[in-house]
Amino acid sequence: MTLTQHTAQAAQAFFDAADQHFEDEEPLLAYDNLWNAAAHALTAVAEARGWPTGEPQDLKTASDRLANEASDHHLRHQFAVAQQFRARFNHGFVERHQLADYCRLMREFVDRMLALLEACGQDDPLTPREHVEAALVASQAAEAEFTAGDIAAGSASLWQAAVHAVTAAALERGWSVDGHPEVKAAADRLAVGDATVIAGFFAAQQFHANATHGFMEPDDVARGLPLAHDFVQRMLDLVED
Secondary structure, three states: OEHHHHHHHHHHHHHHHHHHHHHOOOHHHHHHHHHHHHHHHHHHHHHHOOOOOOOHHHHHHHHHHHHHHHOOHHHHHHHHHHHHHHHHHHOOOOOHHHHHHHHHHHHHHHHHHHHHHHHOOOOOEOOHHHHHHHHHHHHHHHHHHHHOOOHHHHHHHHHHHHHHHHHHHHHHOOOOOOOHHHHHHHHHHHHOOOHHHHHHHHHHHHHHHHHHHOOOOHHHHHHHHHHHHHHHHHHHHOOOO
16 A cells, blocks of 8 residues: 555545534534544655654644645645634634535645645555554554544544554565455454454454444443554564564
C-alpha cells in the first residue's frame, strides 16, 4: 500500500464515520471526523516534505506554506473551514445551512492533499521500516483519540496501525500486501495457528468496521483494545531491526 493509498483510505474512513454520525443525528462527532479527515491528509503532505507536525500550530503553518506555494488562497480557506469543524466540536458555532458547502470543501481539500502527495513522488511503496513508523504513529493517535472519547477516530487509527504492522512484516518476507484481502491473508499466515494473534486481528477488523458503523459498545471497546494493541506489537516484533 502506498502512502497516498493509505492516506486516502484513512481519510475515507473519517468521511464514512462523519456520514454515519450525521445520519445518527450526532453532528458534533461528525464535525470532529471531518476535521480529522482534513488534518490526516494535510499531516501526510507535511511529513512527506519533512515539515514539523507535532504542535497544534504546525498544521496551520503547513496549510499557509502550501497556499503560498500555489498562490492559492482558496486552499487556505479550505483549511480554515476544517478548523471551524474542530471549533464546532469544541464550542458549537457552525450554522446548519453551511454544512453542505463545508462538507464539499473538506472533500476537495483532501483530494488536493492526495494530489500533492503524488506530485511529491510520495507514491512509491513504503519500506517495511516506514510501515513500522507509520504503525507506531497511528497507534499513538488511536490512544489519544480513545482517551479523548472519540471512538470513531480511535477505531480508524487503530485499524491503520494494524494494517501498517501486518504490511511491514509481510513485505519483509516478500509477500504481496495490496488491499484488505491480502492484508488478511498475510495476517493469517503470520498467525501460524496462534489463537492470540488471530483474536487480535479479528479485534482490529472490528475496530475497522466500528469506524464506519459505530456499533461497538463501551464493553466491546474495552475488551478489544488490548487484543488489537497486542496484535500490532506482535506484528512489529516480527520485523527485524
